[in-house]
Amino acid sequence: MAVKRMGQQTIILPNKPAILAGAAWVGPKEGKGPLGSLFDHVTEDESYGQQSFELAERQMVLDAARAAIRKAGVREGDIRFLLGGDLLNQIISASFAARELALPFLGLYGACSTMCEALCLGSMLLDGEYADHVLCTASSHFCTAERQYRYPLEYGNQRTPTAQWTVTGAGAAVLSLSPGKTPMARITHACVGRVVDLGVTDANNMGAAMAPAAADTLLALFEDTHTAPRDYDLIVTGDLGRVGRNLLLELMNSQGTPLIEDRCLDCGLLIYSPEQDCHAGGSGCGCSAVVLNACLLPQLQEGKLGRILFMSTGALMSPTSSLQGESIPGVAHAVVLESPKAERNTRHDF
Amino acid sequence: MAVKRMGQQTIILPNKPAILAGAAWVGPKEGKGPLGSLFDHVTEDESYGQQSFELAERQMVLDAARAAIRKAGVREGDIRFLLGGDLLNQIISASFAARELALPFLGLYGACSTMCEALCLGSMLLDGEYADHVLCTASSHFCTAERQYRYPLEYGNQRTPTAQWTVTGAGAAVLSLSPGKTPMARITHACVGRVVDLGVTDANNMGAAMAPAAADTLLALFEDTHTAPRDYDLIVTGDLGRVGRNLLLELMNSQGTPLIEDRCLDCGLLIYSPEQDCHAGGSGCGCSAVVLNACLLPQLQEGKLGRILFMSTGALMSPTSSLQGESIPGVAHAVVLESPKAERNTRHDF
Numbered sequence: 001m002a003v004k005r006m007g008q009q010t011i012i013l014p015n016k017p018a019i020l021a022g023a024a025w026v027g028p029k030e031g032k033g034p035l036g037s038l039f040d041h042v043t044e045d046e047s048y049g050q051q052s053f054e055l056a057e058r059q060m061v062l063d064a065a066r067a068a069i070r071k072a073g074v075r076e077g078d079i080r081f082l083l084g085g086d087l088l089n090q091i092i093s094a095s096f097a098a099r100e101l102a103l104p105f106l107g108l109y110g111a112c113s114t115m116c117e118a119l120c121l122g123s124m125l126l127d128g129e130y131a132d133h134v135l136c137t138a139s140s141h142f143c144t145a146e147r148q149y150r151y152p153l154e155y156g157n158q159r160t161p162t163a164q165w166t167v168t169g170a171g172a173a174v175l176s177l178s179p180g181k182t183p184m185a186r187i188t189h190a191c192v193g194r195v196v197d198l199g200v201t202d203a204n205n206m207g208a209a210m211a212p213a214a215a216d217t218l219l220a221l222f223e224d225t226h227t228a229p230r231d232y233d234l235i236v237t238g239d240l241g242r243v244g245r246n247l248l249l250e251l252m253n254s255q256g257t258p259l260i261e262d263r264c265l266d267c268g269l270l271i272y273s274p275e276q277d278c279h280a281g282g283s284g285c286g287c288s289a290v291v292l293n294a295c296l297l298p299q300l301q302e303g304k305l306g307r308i309l310f311m312s313t314g315a316l317m318s319p320t321s322s323l324q325g326e327s328i329p330g331v332a333h334a335v336v337l338e339s340p341k342a343e344r345n346t347r348h349d350f
Numbered sequence: 351m352a353v354k355r356m357g358q359q360t361i362i363l364p365n366k367p368a369i370l371a372g373a374a375w376v377g378p379k380e381g382k383g384p385l386g387s388l389f390d391h392v393t394e395d396e397s398y399g400q401q402s403f404e405l406a407e408r409q410m411v412l413d414a415a416r417a418a419i420r421k422a423g424v425r426e427g428d429i430r431f432l433l434g435g436d437l438l439n440q441i442i443s444a445s446f447a448a449r450e451l452a453l454p455f456l457g458l459y460g461a462c463s464t465m466c467e468a469l470c471l472g473s474m475l476l477d478g479e480y481a482d483h484v485l486c487t488a489s490s491h492f493c494t495a496e497r498q499y500r501y502p503l504e505y506g507n508q509r510t511p512t513a514q515w516t517v518t519g520a521g522a523a524v525l526s527l528s529p530g531k532t533p534m535a536r537i538t539h540a541c542v543g544r545v546v547d548l549g550v551t552d553a554n555n556m557g558a559a560m561a562p563a564a565a566d567t568l569l570a571l572f573e574d575t576h577t578a579p580r581d582y583d584l585i586v587t588g589d590l591g592r593v594g595r596n597l598l599l600e601l602m603n604s605q606g607t608p609l610i611e612d613r614c615l616d617c618g619l620l621i622y623s624p625e626q627d628c629h630a631g632g633s634g635c636g637c638s639a640v641v642l643n644a645c646l647l648p649q650l651q652e653g654k655l656g657r658i659l660f661m662s663t664g665a666l667m668s669p670t671s672s673l674q675g676e677s678i679p680g681v682a683h684a685v686v687l688e689s690p691k692a693e694r695n696t697r698h699d700f
Contacts, residue, residue: 004478004479004480005430005479005480005481009454011480051674052674054670054671054674055674080355081542085459088668088670089439089440089668089669089670090439090459090461090666090667090668090671091459092666092667092668092670092671095545095666095679095681096545096666096671096676096679098544098545098679098681099545099546099547099666099679102544102545103544104359104542104543104544105542105543105544105545105681106458106460106467106470106471106542107458107459107460107467107666107681108456108457108458108459109435109440109441109457109458109459110456110457111440117456117457120456121456121471124474124475124478124480125474125478127478128354128474128475128477128478128479128480129354129478130354130355130361130474130478131355148670192431192454192455192456193454193455194448194452194453194454194455195445195446195448195449195452195455196449197449316440316442316445316446316449316457317440317442318438318439318440318442319439320404320438320439320442320498321404321440321442321446324401324402324404324405326446329445329446329448329449331445331448331455331457
């Protein structure tokens with residue numbers, strides 16, 4: 001068997017599942033960032049008309065999911081699996097959104113790697129013909145994450161230069177096996193990452209904790225598929241931020257597979273401008289989810305990008321594990337996305 | 351397409367993925383219960399030689415996983431995906447165990463439905479030929495769960511009669527597409543559940559919160575597969591407990607699909623004896639995981655059971671959602687397991 005597997009870790013998807021449509025809902029800070037005009041919806045404030053930030057995050061998931069379904073031209077009942085997760089304990093944003101959608105629900109936890117975990121699983125379920133349409137979601141919210149992982153906002157705590165800013169945002173994508181119209185992109189390969197931990201213990205430096213996992217997955221994918229960094233118009237990481245991205249470049253250099261710096265972008269660095277005072281960049285499940293859906297997929301659809309490697313990265317610690325002195329394990333999942341129009345293109349908007 | 355799908359929710363698995371081996375690690379209370387002699391390992395105390403209960407739970411996952419791999423006669427490197435989860439925030443038991451195993455890791459959160467969520471996904475990934483071996487794990491620990499969801503143990507809080515006792519235990523199963531030896535069981539169908547919430551708000555009555563989801567999944571599976579309760583030697587639910595099981599029987603009656611009472615068992619009622627003072631029964635991801643691996647799989651392997659419907663149930667609330675006044679959504683995932691020896695058999699050990 002194993003005709004659908006290349007090497008140790010990479011899955012080849014002969015049916016090339018399509019991403020039919022994506023939607024991205026973000027908060028006001030993200031709306032003021034460099035990608036602000038691309039998002040489907042920018043909320044007026046962080047509460048989005050709800051009584052708690054948790055309810056606001058859930059509502060953003062729900063609205064993004066329904067928008068993606070609408071844009072895909074399918075009905076809610078056509079979706080066979082909802083694969084989703086978020087950063088909150090017991091992934092309540094995804095679970096409670098799933099309650100409203102009433103779709104078969106597969107809850108995921110991959111920290112900030114969740115969007116790609118959902119794409120990896122969703123694309124295999126489609127490629128294997130277990131579904132004709134699946135919905136993938138991921139979300140995060142600055143205010144819910146701060147309360148849960150750090151301090152109540154009211155404390156006004158200082159942030160270190162390595163700290164990242166949790167993106168308030170929800171991304172949703174509808175994947176399909178048999179698209180009736182031109183897809184935004186096709187998923188040709190999926191690479192599920194291993195948990196890697198080089199001993200970083202600073203919970204204010206997630207980028208450093210995730211970079212080794214990012215390198216591990218990239219090296220596996222390159223080796224398995226006999227490709228190199230030059231074979232991709234872009235390599236887009238999830239939320240390594242400035243510190244993590246630099247470490248990834250260093251790690252890949254030291255492994256003899258240097259990345260091409262100006263073709264290696266990070267969603268956490270794309271979403272905010274330096275003037276927005278977000279230190280090392282954006283983070284959170286929502287970060288790569290909204291950048292993928294609002295910024296990368298449209299450029300793939302138009303042929304401005306031909307083939308990209310999209311990889312979300314996650315830090316798998318909890319406040320409890322950190323209090324108990326544990327270091328921070330990282331994980332990174334990747335998919336290869338192809339434009340329906342062009343095989344290769346570097347005339348993208350970056 | 352959709353040749354691998356029956357009706358709305360049920361997946362038919364033409365390759366019938368095999369469960370090669372399972373292992374179950376439990377705590378002392380579970381060891382003293384009616385199934386005590388069946389478990390692979392009963393720990394001497396709840397700390398299992400570790401410095402925290404969280405480390406103990408993680409070690410149990412790891413030991414159960416390695417035992418399952420050994421019993422399956424494969425090497426760790428043969429496992430293509432580790433699918434696992436637990437009840438702890440950010441699923442640290444599964445994630446940190448995955449760090450030690452260094453396998454491609456797909457983190458799941460389905461509360462107490464996690465074992466079946468892993469089996470559903472794992473069996474599709476195998477059936478679709480994306481892997482030759484996968485490892486599915488789920489765990490819970492009384493002391494870590496009490497601290498996180500309820501009160502520190504030192505408070506000695508009173509429990510209501512509807513309360514369930516979180517099982518200290520970790521279950522692991524190795525699934526395979528091409529078994530070299532006789533499997534313990536084969537997975538013929540998988541049914542991923544929808545999130546159902548009938549408005550139960552009592553966090554001490556999880557059984558009631560999960561019963562509607564259990565009924566929803568059972569009804570979907572029966573309708574999709576044109577089967578009825580009589581077509582299964584046993585229908586085994588995860589951890590509905592006494593209250594939830596009675597509600598499920600009532601709900602199924604009211605829907606015109608009555609279950610056969612003495613062929614409808616619940617892992618939460620099997621694992622403790624009434625003398626163990628566990629009120630409505632056992633619960634936790636570990637509950638259905640250890641009962642499946644230690645008690646059900648061997649009887650399927652020996653042909654004492656021919657075909658069973660195994661369904662784990664989960665309550666998807668968090669302490670935060672409960673504090674915010676939310677009701678408790680439930681979810682239930684099911685698989686149909688067939689013996690390699692007998693098509694039907696009711697001479698089982700119950």
